[in-house]
Amino acid sequence: MTISEYNACVDEYADNLYRFMLKQTxxxxxxxxxxxxxxxxxxxxxENVDYKKAKSYLFTTGYNKMIDNYRKNSRQELIQESHVKxxxxxxxxxxxxxxxxxxxxxxPEIQKTVIILRDYEGYSYDEIGEITNLKxxxxxxxxxxxxxxxxxxxxxxxxxx
Amino acid sequence: xxxxxxxxxxxxxxxxxxxxxQSERGAMELFAFSHPELGIDLEVExxxxxxxxxxxxxxxxxKTLVWNEEEVSHLMIAFLEANIDGAELNFSSQHRLSQWEKxxxxxxxxxxxSLKKTYIQPLSGxxxxxxxxxxxxxxxxxxxxxxxxxEGDLSAREHAVxxxxxxxxxxxxxxxxxxxxxxxxxxxxxxxxxxxxxxKQKGAKVIPIWLYRSIAAAAVVVFGFFFLNNLDLTExxxxxxxxxxxxxxxxxxxxxxxxDETDRVIFRTIEAESDKANDMxxxxxxxxxxxxxNTVVDNPLVSQGIITNMNKSYALVATTNTIPVSIVGDxxxxxxxxxxxxxxxxxxxxxxxEPFTGDYAYLTPLALVRRAVLxxxxxxxxxxxxxxxxxxxxxxxxxxxxxxIVYEKANEGENGFKLKLxxxxxxxxx
Numbered sequence: 001m002t003i004s005e006y007n008a009c010v011d012e013y014a015d016n017l018y019r020f021m022l023k024q025t026x027x028x029x030x031x032x033x034x035x036x037x038x039x040x041x042x043x044x045x046x047e048n049v050d051y052k053k054a055k056s057y058l059f060t061t062g063y064n065k066m067i068d069n070y071r072k073n074s075r076q077e078l079i080q081e082s083h084v085k086x087x088x089x090x091x092x093x094x095x096x097x098x099x100x101x102x103x104x105x106x107x108p109e110i111q112k113t114v115i116i117l118r119d120y121e122g123y124s125y126d127e128i129g130e131i132t133n134l135k136x137x138x139x140x141x142x143x144x145x146x147x148x149x150x151x152x153x154x155x156x157x158x159x160x161x
Numbered sequence: 162x163x164x165x166x167x168x169x170x171x172x173x174x175x176x177x178x179x180x181x182x183q184s185e186r187g188a189m190e191l192f193a194f195s196h197p198e199l200g201i202d203l204e205v206e207x208x209x210x211x212x213x214x215x216x217x218x219x220x221x222x223x224k225t226l227v228w229n230e231e232e233v234s235h236l237m238i239a240f241l242e243a244n245i246d247g248a249e250l251n252f253s254s255q256h257r258l259s260q261w262e263k264x265x266x267x268x269x270x271x272x273x274x275s276l277k278k279t280y281i282q283p284l285s286g287x288x289x290x291x292x293x294x295x296x297x298x299x300x301x302x303x304x305x306x307x308x309x310x311x312e313g314d315l316s317a318r319e320h321a322v323x324x325x326x327x328x329x330x331x332x333x334x335x336x337x338x339x340x341x342x343x344x345x346x347x348x349x350x351x352x353x354x355x356x357x358x359x360x361k362q363k364g365a366k367v368i369p370i371w372l373y374r375s376i377a378a379a380a381v382v383v384f385g386f387f388f389l390n391n392l393d394l395t396e397x398x399x400x401x402x403x404x405x406x407x408x409x410x411x412x413x414x415x416x417x418x419x420x421d422e423t424d425r426v427i428f429r430t431i432e433a434e435s436d437k438a439n440d441m442x443x444x445x446x447x448x449x450x451x452x453x454x455n456t457v458v459d460n461p462l463v464s465q466g467i468i469t470n471m472n473k474s475y476a477l478v479a480t481t482n483t484i485p486v487s488i489v490g491d492x493x494x495x496x497x498x499x500x501x502x503x504x505x506x507x508x509x510x511x512x513x514x515e516p517f518t519g520d521y522a523y524l525t526p527l528a529l530v531r532r533a534v535l536x537x538x539x540x541x542x543x544x545x546x547x548x549x550x551x552x553x554x555x556x557x558x559x560x561x562x563x564x565x566i567v568y569e570k571a572n573e574g575e576n577g578f579k580l581k582l583x584x585x586x587x588x589x590x591x
Contacts, residue, residue, distance in 0.1 A: 003362055010358075010361050014356075015351045015352055022348075032352070035360070095286055115345065120345060140314075143308075151342035154343065155339055
């Protein structure tokens with residue numbers, strides 16, 4: 001990949017990668033850090049990375065770094081944060097997107113990841129599998145299960161409302 | 162006649178022979194779709210009938226799902242082989258196999274165990290795959306089909322059948338509606354342009370002359386702030402005076418931009434320009450963060466200015482009313498806080514958009530500023546001041562020989578500190 005192609009990758013994919021990371025972490029500074037680290041690694045390896053594979057490389061790198069960060073942080077802390085977030089939003093909903101966001105955050109991490117990649121980036125099962133190191137068939141199952149849970153959550157909230 | 166469980170087999174044959182009317186075909190498809198437990202396959206090919214025969218065997222059409230070990234074995238072997246290859250069994254086969262498993266779990270288990278014994282190598286992972294992978298998709302058929310429809314996993318024919326069914330079946334229609342809501346809406350979050358530009362990389366390429374000059378313009382301003390920054394604010398009790406340390410700063414700057422391109426740029430030192438400063442204006446800002454947070458800077462040189470509290474530091478974000486320049490200043494600020502200040506300013510739309518694009522982005526003033534700040538952080542004190550120049554066009558900036566804004570700070574004791582803004586001309590010589 002040339003320097004021009006690398007810089008084109010910034011123009012083309014940085015926002016997408018940021019949105020993916022933001023949805024995963026729920027925290028803008030962390031998402032920006034992950035974006036920065038991903039691009040840094042891409043730059044370090046740019047001579048060996050094909051331009052056509054750059055987007056996948058960036059998402060894979062960002063995803064792996066995010067997982068590493070999760071592992072480094074204490075599990076307890078994550079659970080507490082998750083609890084606080086869910087409690088904060090459990091009383092009032094402004095619109096469907098907020099409910100959906102809430103539902104998305106209740107999914108197991110892998111289901112959330114594959115659905116975000118599917119809906120925001122339009123990735124195929126194979127491409128998502130490449131990023132998340134899963135088989136395409138597993139990706140499909142996770143997406144199906146995730147959708148089922150999202151639907152159940154949305155319907156249950158509608159009943160309450 | 163209405164198609165029901167008592168007469169559907171006759172309709173299947175007519176369907177496959179193509180003798181049903183269009184409405185009857187639709188009714189048959191809807192019936193097949195609504196009764197997955199019957200395992201009706203409307204896409205099966207009829208066996209060839211020889212001309213000498215007047216009858217044909219239609220027993221295979223009587224799909225009341227009697228255990229068919231041959232078919233299950235065939236599907237199961239395909240699955241086991243696919244599993245070894247790391248491949249995926251096709252979708253309809255997966256579904257068919259899962260139907261068998263549900264209907265004949267005992268037979269299914271025995272057959273699977275016997276088939277696995279035929280493999281020399283142990284089939285590690287197969288059980289796990291069976292448990293967590295292929296066959297525990299949502300069991301409810303309407304859910305399964307609806308998700309497949311939304312994900313584009315249905316064949317063209319299945320797709321059409323589903324659409325017809327969803328139109329005539331209000332329950333299915335509601336299911337579709339609910340699943341449609343699970344598709345995440347487009348997200349509009351974007352990274353600030355300056356952040357993205359900082360991700361870009363510098364290449365060894367020829368740079369236009371006007372850009373040299375722009376680099377010089379930006380660098381000189383940063384240079385100027387090295388001088389301002391060298392003021393020890395804790396010791397100054399009156400309006401600060403310039404106290405340049407030109408010798409070291411100039412050398413530092415040469416090191417900072419030590420490459421072939423910038424070697425050719427000659428700077429005129431900032432003190433010469435600062436003598437020309439005019440239109441100085443002062444604002445006293447409280448020491449108390451709760452007072453100065455979001456203070457609007459009342460200064461004739463500033464058309465839009467705001468002080469924001471950044472925890473232990475502050476940021477001034479201002480747009481002058483004379484030239485299209487924005488200032489971001491930080492005081493007693495950590496490196497990461499500086500980043501936050503920049504992004505906070507961007508979020509508030511107080512900075513003018515970054516002008517550089519493409520390969521030139523790495524030359525942005527912000528990048529220079531950041532380098533300067535990071536360089537400064539490595540020195541003996543922890544103070545840092547920085548300026549970010551952002552203009553609609555670097556070329557215009559140079560050609561019009563615009564003035565620049567500098568600012569000084571002075572401790573005002575209990576009253577806070579004095580912020581002094583000054584305008585000066587900048588000249589570069591190539």
